[in-house]
Amino acid sequence: MDALFSPVFGKTFSAFLFDMDGTLLDSTASTERVWGNWARRHGLDVDAFLPTMHGKRGIDTIRALDLPGIDPIAEALEIEKGEIADVDGVVAISGAVAFLSALPADRWAIVTSAPIALAHRRLAAAGIPIPTVMVTAEDVRIGKPSPEGYLLGASRLGVEAGQCLVFEDVEAGVRAGESAGASVVVVAATHGHGPKTPHPRITAYDDLHVRVDVAGMLSLRRVAAA
Structure with missing residues (x-):
């Protein structure tokens, strides 16, 4: 081996x-609440998306999606604020x-x-x-x-x-x-x-x-x- x-x-x-x-x-519940809401707003398939974002930096996840008209830095900061506010569970x-x-x-x-x-x-x-x-x-x-x-x-x-x-x-x-x-x-x-x-x-x-x-x-x- x-x-x-x-x-x-x-x-x-x-x-x-x-x-x-x-x-x-x-922090799974908190993470998936915040990211799930974000994904829905951007028309993503939430169930397919959520398993792909764990363990990575938020900005890297957003950049990899290559969504039109999206500022990855601004979006990552917004998600960070949501995650800081939500530590339930x-x-x-x-x-x-x-x-x-x-x-x-x-x-x-x-x-x-x-x-x-x-x-x-x-x-x-x-x-x-x-x-x-x-x-x-x-x-x-x-x-x-x-x-x-x-x-x-x-x-x-x-x-x-x-x-x-x-x-x-x-x-x-x-x-x-x-x-x-x-x-x-x-x-x-x-x-x-x-x-x-x-x-x-x-x-x-x-x-x-x-x-x-x-x-x-x-x-x-x-x-x-x-």
């Missing part, structure tokens, strides 16, 4: 890099807060496609602490599936991306982690089984334990259910 797809449990990593929406917190993925609290502050980061104001709003709503290092939509020239965000997150932590474990929930993010050279684990808490990949998957953080060795390296293992 290719090393990229080797099991992550028991390996050691310099740092963990987390996507936010669908990975640390569930935004909650942490089960076990995520306790899991993050077990990590050294300088050994993990969030790499999200959300703008920084929205990221802060949703993390607060879910009761998740703001990390020391966070990469948001404003920090990258090209969003996921480009690896730019994960490469930047690793760099800001002072480690190589290839020494990191990426936690992701959708195909665009998984591809970004792979392209960065990181190992990947899929969080299938909000999208059913998640994308079809060879990577290991989890549905929550409750049965995970992280070990920090004397050198500060992290390793992940599953805890058997009682």
